[in-house]
Amino acid sequence: MPQSPLLVDFAVALPIAVGIAYLLARLILAIFGRRLSLSITAMTLISLLGFSVGIFLAGMFLYGQRLWMPTTLLLTFGSSLALSFLVASIVALTQRGAGEADVPAVLRAGESERVEFKETARWNVREDKKDARMELAIAKTIAAFLNSRGGVLVIGANDAGEAVGLHRDLATLRTPDHDRFELWLRDLLSTALGRNAAALPRIRFVGVPPEGTVVCAVECPPSPKPVFLAAPGGGASTELWIRVGNSTRALPVDEALAYVQRQWRPTLATVLTGRPAG
Secondary structure, three states, X not given: OOOOHHHHHHHHHHHHHHHHHHHHHHHHHHHHHHHOOOOHHHHHHHHXXXXXHHHHHHHHHOOOOXXXXXXXXXXXXXXXXXXXXXXXXXXXXXXXXXXXXOHHHHHHHOOEXXXXXXXXXXXXXXXXXXXXXXXXXXXXXXXXXXXOOOEEEEEOEOXXXXXXXXXXXXXXXXXXXXXXXXXXXXHHHHHHHOHHHHOOXXXXXXXXXXXXXXXXXEEEOOOOOOOEEEOOOOOOEEEEEEEEOOEEEEEOHHHHHHHHHHHOOOOHHHHHHOOOOO
């Protein structure tokens, strides 16, 4: 028989609690999806805090309870689940619409470190034909925003910030509509940047007054890890693109290594949010 049963109970319960908290955190993140910016680490800690709340309540208000009694276990698990849902709901509600770009205001303000305009995504205006180089330029810009502080790419606007629409790009698609355009853009990013990076940007179609000309706004958050651009033709992913002022540039290997170490240096905030320091 153990000489200190409480310590033995605690030693057994701790790894079990961590495992269950991790599974609860994954469940919460799966339910809320992209509406929730908290990392798996943060949600696991919140779930563990819920276990502590449940044990405290059992000890304060239920007579004669022990750790492994069904009432204590149910109360502990229920408290963890309730606290996780409460925190996740509050975070998701407070972030609803947060960071959603005001596209007309963005167009009026002009290009900057976090704003880029592209007249087309597939159509070469000068040569009047579809051109893969236009697609590559789109992928480079989105990669640069993801690797920097984030930003907004507006497709269908010229350098002066005038909305010219998406009609030329839509005409290159088998089904010329916005849903097909978004599907094509996601496929492009999956091929050029990888599936995880392709899922990060938010793609919206916005009518710009006064004519209501529709443009595509690609809102890019800072990526939680480096995003590399695959070489055309399926080559190795070796290029790291970033924003420098209102331009996009690729870094040589030595500068890329230093940039990655600086940009993704872990801090308490980055661990909890899963976002880079930049």
